[in-house]
Amino acid sequence: MYRAMLVDDENFDLVGMQKLIPWSSLEIDVVYSTSSSLAALDYVHNHEIDILITDIKMPVMSGIELARLALEVNPQLKTVFISGYQNFDFAKQALQLKADGYILKPIDDNEIISTLQEVVAGLSVRLHEKSDNALLNDFDFIRNDFLLHLLEGTIDEITLAAFLRKYPMDLPSGKAHAVIVEIDDVINKRGGSGEQEDLHHIYELLEAYISARQLGHICRLTPNRLGIIYLADPSSLQVELEGLLAEIRAKTDCTATVAYGRLADVNTELPVSYREAVYFISCKMFFGKDRVIDPGEARQFSIKSTKDVNTSLDELFQAITSYELVAICDVLEELFESVKKFAEPVKVYHFSRHLIARFEGYLKASGRNVPASAMEGWSEESLAYVEKFETIEEIKSWLRRRAFELSEMLHMSKQKSSWKLLSQIEFYVRTHLSRDITLKETAAHFAYSPNHFGVLFKEQTGMSFNDFVVQERMERAKKLLQSPSLKVYEVAEEVGYRSLTYFSRTFREMFGITPGEYRKQV
Incomplete structure (x- = not known):
């Protein structure tokens, strides 16, 4: 078993990682967890650990600084960073520290498990020396993050130029298509370790296929979606994508659906092509799966959005x-x-x-x-x-x-008599969503015993008081997510969640998608 230490100043996130990640099956033993970066550093000085999993932004000492000092004590230490901020500078600092993973909050269980599997594999091999080229391969997460920013249009020209100077990529200033590949039926099979192996295998398969045919660059968007910046001959796009789907059918037990946006200038219009591809892939429900969705067909689709x-x-x-x-x-x-x-x-x-x-x-x-x-x-x-x-x-x-x-x-x-206080109770909940709302406190506010209050509320609404509070938080979150000025973590705080992980999980359980995916749809 490899020894790991967890560090996060948000106690909810810390407990969430301890309980929700299958550590034993990953051959990892969490020997120490703390919300204090100073306590973590003291532990590193006095104990041997193999893996450090730390939040980046913490009071007193950041996760970046903690990792830097910990690596001075143990140069072979594997480090995985977790960040609630989509800041490319954090990723660059992680790269400088030779990080082994960089994960954004809210944490996706599948992503962190996949990252930890790679870390364990690296520990098993124990490679002590790497060339500069091999080093770049070790930090695929930085390259993936860069390509995602490029597709979404959230990277500025200065950062783009700096990245390309350090890590040259075949990224011409000409035209390209944004392509999305979505692995089918993942929701129906979600949760098994076999599924993770399938997704990883498909990603490697597609990466090899695209590299061999020099089609462009590939990056992970979500656990079951891959993005491609298609740089090859546009006239062969349809044929190449059909070939890509045939490759998946022939070499895996899965199928996939593909959508692509317009041919766009890489420097100025690629995000437009990407947004089109995102919309067209959402039409899979109407057009069917295991196929390439043609943009012309999707644009003429008369069914409502x-x-x-x-x-x-x-x-x-x-x-x-x-x-x-x-x-x-x-x-x-x-x-x-x-x-x-x-x-x-x-x-x-x-x-x-x-x-x-x-x-x-x-x-x-x-x-x-x-x-x-x-x-x-x-x-x-x-x-x-x-x-x-x-x-x-x-x-x-x-x-x-x-x-x-x-x-x-x-x-x-x-037609039956209703509880006259119900509307007041609903108003009270909706105006206190950012606070910790409990059945006991609310019952006392309206001069009821908790048990009597809970029974009356269930009789009138058909749901428990706690379920009603969660429902109201999630409905309020949907409205707040429509405002681009609010970060996801700010929305979580506005509706009473201190833990981004718990907020994201609750939102996905209620609506079937993560807060980030919902924001992209509205």
Whole structure:
């Protein structure tokens, strides 16, 4: 077992790393963890450790300085940095210290596990000397970070020039396509170690394929998405991408979907091409997977955008809660009118399942007293049920019947007496989201015992008080994430989360995507 030390001044993040990472399976023993960089340095002076995992920005002594002093004591020490700030200067400092990993908060479990696997592999081999070229290969995370900044348009010309002087890359000032490769069905298989091996294998496979054919540069975007700056002949783009997908099919058990943006000037328009590719890959639900999504086809796609579908779902939910049966029919007709032109049944199923899954989220987030029997019709277990139908009309009829039943139940529940304080309690929660809101404290504020308060709240809303607080925090977070001036960690603090890791995990559990991914969609 290799000995590791964890250092993070945020106690929530520290505890999260201790409990959520499978240390034993990684052959790592966490021998010491602390929120004090000074205590960590003292431990290094008196004990032997193999791996230092530290936050960068900490009071008194930064993680960079801690690592620098620790390396003076143990030059063979492996270092992994964690940062809540997307600052390229931090990455450059990490490179100067010969870091073995650089991970941004909120921490993605898959990313840190993959990084630690590489660190352990490096410890097993114990390479003591590296040439300058090998050194660059060891710091693929810096190169990956650079390419990601280039695609997103968040790197300035001075930093770009400085990087290219130190690490020359074939990055001409001509034209390029931004390409996104998304590995299919990762969500359905999420969590297994075998999945991580598959993703790593696919990344290596694609990197070798792109390098051998001199197509451009590749970087990791998310655990299941890869970005490519395609620099080869634009006329061969479609053929090369089809060949790339064939390579994945032939040499792995997985499939992938590819989308690409316009041919753009590398220095000025590459981020525009990248944003187009991000949008087109989101159309996979409608066009199907294991294929190349053509931009022309996607641009002409007449189905509403994700934001428009959400707007229609808002209208549908409003009609249901207002007991407007005619409006329910109208909105469902509108949603399915465009679907009739789909040629492949699987696309209709994808669309229908998407509506059901999103509507379940509306029900859970509504804060209304939704009967349990009504929720069953929209639960996750019922998603597969839609695939039993053979026509769009059957699907639409099933959805209409479910919506009518729910509307009727909600209408009947409104006839019953309601808790007069409920609206005041909801207002109290919504105006104190940045604080630590507890059932005990809120019950005392309204002069109730905690037990009685909890029972009354559950009877009126259909959910526990704690679930309601989490729901309100997440809904508020969605609105705040639409403001580009706020950092993700600032949004987390605004809604009462001190731990970015816990905030990101809760957001993903509720909405199916991370806060960062949601921000890119809005």
